[in-house]
Amino acid sequence: MVEKILISGSGSGLGRALALRYAKQGAEICVSDVNVKTGEETVALITEAGGNAFFIECDITKQWDVDKLALKVAEKWRSLDMLINNAGVASAGLLESESMEQWQWVLDINVLGHVRMTKAFLPLLKVSKSADKNILNVASQAGLTPAPGMGSYSLSKAAMVSFSETSYLELASHGIHVSVVCPAFFETNLGDSLRGAQGAMDDMVQKMIKQSGVTAQEIAEIIDKQVVDRKFMIITHKNGRKAHRLKRYLPIEKYLKMMVKRTGRFAQPADDTSA
Numbered sequence: 001m002v003e004k005i006l007i008s009g010s011g012s013g014l015g016r017a018l019a020l021r022y023a024k025q026g027a028e029i030c031v032s033d034v035n036v037k038t039g040e041e042t043v044a045l046i047t048e049a050g051g052n053a054f055f056i057e058c059d060i061t062k063q064w065d066v067d068k069l070a071l072k073v074a075e076k077w078r079s080l081d082m083l084i085n086n087a088g089v090a091s092a093g094l095l096e097s098e099s100m101e102q103w104q105w106v107l108d109i110n111v112l113g114h115v116r117m118t119k120a121f122l123p124l125l126k127v128s129k130s131a132d133k134n135i136l137n138v139a140s141q142a143g144l145t146p147a148p149g150m151g152s153y154s155l156s157k158a159a160m161v162s163f164s165e166t167s168y169l170e171l172a173s174h175g176i177h178v179s180v181v182c183p184a185f186f187e188t189n190l191g192d193s194l195r196g197a198q199g200a201m202d203d204m205v206q207k208m209i210k211q212s213g214v215t216a217q218e219i220a221e222i223i224d225k226q227v228v229d230r231k232f233m234i235i236t237h238k239n240g241r242k243a244h245r246l247k248r249y250l251p252i253e254k255y256l257k258m259m260v261k262r263t264g265r266f267a268q269p270a271d272d273t274s275a
Contacts, residue, residue: 009087011038023051
């Protein structure tokens with residue numbers, strides 16, 4: 001049984017849903033988030049439901065914060081059964097207009113933040129006595145089937161898919177299973193962190209989030225079941241699985257031409273009315 005779980009970015013959204021789900025199953029949760037208020041709210045919700053959790057503030061872009069978090073967890077637990085790298089931000093913008101500052105911001109959180117966390121907590125995972133030691137990395141459908149206007153975000157999530165595969169291969173001999181989840185749009189507050197979106201792209205992202213009809217709790221349930229089944233790639237949406245299959249099995253030129261037709265309007269600058 002997985003008894004000790006650390007979840008980054010668990011002050012809201014999918015991170016909170018996962019924290020509540022695993023706490024309900026009897027796991028003790030270390031809630032970690034850069035936002036103290038929402039992190040403590042997650043702990044309160046778990047406690048009210050009869051679960052066991054505590055909060056430690058952490059900014060995963062700061063190595064000293066990550067090291068401090070690892071030290072505190074080591075002092076309390078001595079080991080870790082499951083690490084969930086969930087913290088993330090969203091970005092949008094065409095290649096010609098998206099600033100390098102924004103690219104660096106996204107990559108530092110969505111990629112390097114999780115690398116910092118994984119490296120810091122590997123020693124605690126290795127000494128866990130659990131038969132179900134896990135690392136779960138939260139990526140995105142955008143990392144598998146990118147769309148125009150979200151280059152930095154798609155790159156960060158594709159990097160997490162690749163990082164997860166490398167980690168899977170390296171850590172299998174230590175009994176640590178690695179999974180990567182790639183959800184499409186669902187009801188979450190990720191849009192609140194969205195930087196750089198303009199025009200049609202901003203409208204599309206906000207609309208897709210609101211109209212997804214899929215909740216964070218439903219995504220958490222899918223993740224839980226597939227991690228138990230020791231799945232590596234977890235694609236949570238039916239349409240996402242279909243899109244991934246199309247990309248894998250169609251000749252790449254045919255797939256890209258099809259996507260140009262479907263997404264062309266998002267490749268136009270906000271002030272370009274030719275589309």
